[in-house]
Amino acid sequence: MIHKQVAFSLPSDVLQAFKEPVGALEKKFRLYLAIMLYREAELSLERAAKMAGLCIEDFIYELGKHNVSVFNYPAEELKKELESI
Secondary structure (H helix, E strand, C coil), rough: CCCCCCCCCHHHHHHHHHHCCCHHHHHHHHHHHHHHHHHCCCCCCCHHHHHHCHHHHHHHHHHHHCCCCCCCCHHHHHHHHHHHH
16 A cells, blocks of 8 residues: 655644643644544545554544544435435
8 A cells, every 4th residue: 555645733832732742732633634544434444544543443442532423324224224214
């Protein structure tokens, strides 16, 4: 798999607010981005877990900690399913 680097800068006062080393922040930001992309159905569970650097079980645990359902089922589809019953 080919990897590409994505970089962005943040004001130093924002980084200081986290009170963590930059390396720890990178890991945290990767996790947050993976959770958001999973929640928005941009990534599958497996790909989001891989992006976060976690096994699927640990990623599911993180989803729960951040109040994101592992069952990523769009509300419109669920409503159609319930109406058809």
